[in-house]
Every structure is written in C-alpha cells, then in structure tokens.
Amino acid sequence: MRGRGHGRDSASSPPTGHPVLHATPLPALEDNYIWLLTGAGGDAVVVDPGEAAPVLDAVARGLRPVAILVTHHHPDHIGGIRELRERFDLPVYAPVEPRIGLDDCIRVREGDRVDLPALGLALQVMEVPGHTLSHVAYYGGRYLLCGDTLFSLGCGRLFEGTPAQMLASLDRLASLPPDTLVCCSHEYTEANGRFAKAAEPDNPARDDHLAEVAVARAAGRPSLPSSIGRERAGNPFLRLESPGIRASLSARLGRPPRDRLEAFATLRAWKDGFRG
Incomplete structure (x- = not known):
C-alpha cells in the first residue's frame, strides 16, 4: 500500500463485495450534483464538491466526511475543496493533473x-x-462515480479529448455489470432525453425511463442515479449499432457511417448543435 489507503492494483481485478451504502446527490451550483456515498454510521466520501455549502449543510445534519474524490479539474467539480479542507482533515484523491492545484493531494x-x-x-x-x-x-461496491464522462442518456462534451478516446471510455464503462449505479455529476437527463428521441425515435425502454424521470423531476427529486443496464437500453451514445441510430446517422451523412467511430463522432457533433 502507498500513501493513505492508496495502492496499485490491477485494473483487471476490481474490488469485490457490496457494502451497504447510500448514494445521495447534493444539488450544487446551477445543475451539478456532489455525490455522497454514506455508510450506516454517517461516514461518507464526498465526490466532486464544486462548492462547500451543500456539504457543510449535510455535516450539520450529521454527515462525517472521510475523504474527497475528484474526477477532473473543472472548477464546478473542485471549487469547494479548499474550504472543506480548512474545516476537516480529509485526504483528497485526484487525477494526475497540474490544473488541480491542491497541496498534499493523493494523485x-x-x-x-x-x-x-x-x-x-x-x-x-x-x-x-x-x-x-x-x-x-x-x-466499486456497485457504484460508478463517473463525473462528466457518462450522463444518463448522454455523455460529456469533448473539451479536450478525441472522439476515439471518448468512445473507448464509454465502451469501457458500458461493459460494467448492468446493476452498476451510475452517479454522474449533472442533472441533464430530461434534456438528454429530448436528443435521444431525435436520434432513435422508437425506443420504448428509453421512453419508460423518461416517464419515470418526469415524475421524479416534477416532485423535485433527482433523476439519478441511473444504472448501466438502463443506459445500455436508452443512451444513444451506448447504442451505436442499433438500427434506429444507424438510420438517423445515415440520413444525416447521406450514407451509412463507415464504422463505430464515425458513428460516434457524428452523433456527438449532432448533439453539440442540438436545440430540442
């Protein structure tokens, strides 16, 4: 083991066991979620705290933060870390990224x-x-904390990476067990659903999902977490081989996509300009 609870393990041997935890999305900023994974005693890991106030409110209700996890460097994911570390002695786990300028961070x-x-x-x-x-x-523990890579019925914009990189990342996440709970960092599900309907007009499983989301959002509840199984069934970026997606992309290109990469790149560019 290396550092505070940090070791090098093979990616082919993921942690086993499903501890009893509760996944809570704390609304933050405009449409972010700060995720808490909380045990029965109130100990919790805090994921991507873009601001400190929602976490401090949870602490006032009995939460005991034990660590902070960071998925990427964008300010709406790290903006609250300094304030939280001033209040609590917490290890912070973050990617190897100089734009996350935190002292004593475990990379x-x-x-x-x-x-x-x-x-x-x-x-x-x-x-x-x-x-x-x-x-x-x-x-781990049936939870996927995926930041802005995978969204419910969507995926993140390509601010830095290539379509090939994002497609490989999404394929990897989609290969996780179907009961994996997808804890993504923004409340985008309804907007993503409108694009998903344009990209694949006939998908009853997705439409059932969106009906449930509409009820939850009308009641002020989050649409998340989703699951890998649900995303495989309805997320167009995980369904590049479906006949409906292929037909829509063929209509846009004037021919069938040459391969999955062109299909993904075309779909992502379409989503970038979509106003629905």
Whole structure:
C-alpha cells in the first residue's frame, strides 16, 4: 500500500463485495450534483464538491466526511475543496493533473485503488479521457462515480479529448455489470432525453425511463442515479449499432457511417448543435 489507503492494483481485478451504502446527490451550483456515498454510521466520501455549502449543510445534519474524490479539474467539480479542507482533515484523491492545484493531494492513475475503510469500500480508478484528457472515474461496491464522462442518456462534451478516446471510455464503462449505479455529476437527463428521441425515435425502454424521470423531476427529486443496464437500453451514445441510430446517422451523412467511430463522432457533433 502507498500513501493513505492508496495502492496499485490491477485494473483487471476490481474490488469485490457490496457494502451497504447510500448514494445521495447534493444539488450544487446551477445543475451539478456532489455525490455522497454514506455508510450506516454517517461516514461518507464526498465526490466532486464544486462548492462547500451543500456539504457543510449535510455535516450539520450529521454527515462525517472521510475523504474527497475528484474526477477532473473543472472548477464546478473542485471549487469547494479548499474550504472543506480548512474545516476537516480529509485526504483528497485526484487525477494526475497540474490544473488541480491542491497541496498534499493523493494523485491516482489507471489501476490504482482507493481504500475507504470507514465505509468498507474499495474503489478502482479508471482513466476515462474524452471530456478532459486526465478525467478519471471510480468504480466499486456497485457504484460508478463517473463525473462528466457518462450522463444518463448522454455523455460529456469533448473539451479536450478525441472522439476515439471518448468512445473507448464509454465502451469501457458500458461493459460494467448492468446493476452498476451510475452517479454522474449533472442533472441533464430530461434534456438528454429530448436528443435521444431525435436520434432513435422508437425506443420504448428509453421512453419508460423518461416517464419515470418526469415524475421524479416534477416532485423535485433527482433523476439519478441511473444504472448501466438502463443506459445500455436508452443512451444513444451506448447504442451505436442499433438500427434506429444507424438510420438517423445515415440520413444525416447521406450514407451509412463507415464504422463505430464515425458513428460516434457524428452523433456527438449532432448533439453539440442540438436545440430540442
């Protein structure tokens, strides 16, 4: 083991065991979520705190933060860390990225493992470039903490990475077990659903999902977490081989996509300009 609960484990041997945890998305900023994975005693890991106030409010209600996880360097994911560290002595796990300018930060790479003994949880680190070049995700205990790589019914914009990098990252996340809970960092599901309907007009599973989301959002509840199985069934970026997606892309290109990469790049560019 190296550092505070940090070791190098093979990515092919993910942590096993499903501790009893509760995943809570704390609304932050405009449409962000700060995720908490909380054990029965109130200990919790805090993921991508773009601001400190929602976490401090949770602390006032009994939360005991034990660590902070960072998926990437964007300000809406790291903006609250300094204030939280001034209040609590917390280890911070973050990708190897100089734009995350935090002192005494534990840098994580592909194949590393983050051990959180207070939660009985070990998380595998996965490098998932695309949205940014140094983006990572954390997976373990049935939870996928994926930042801005995978969204419910969508995926992140390519601010730095290439379509090939993002496609490989999404393929990797889609290969996780179907009951994996997808804890992404923005409330984009309804907007993504409008694009998903344009890209694949006939998808009853997706439409059932969106009906549930509409009820949740009308009641003021989050649409998340989703699951890998649900995303495979409805997320157009994970369904490049579906006949409906292929037909829509063929209509846009004037011919069938040459391969999955062209299909993904065309779909992502379409989404970038979509106003629906």
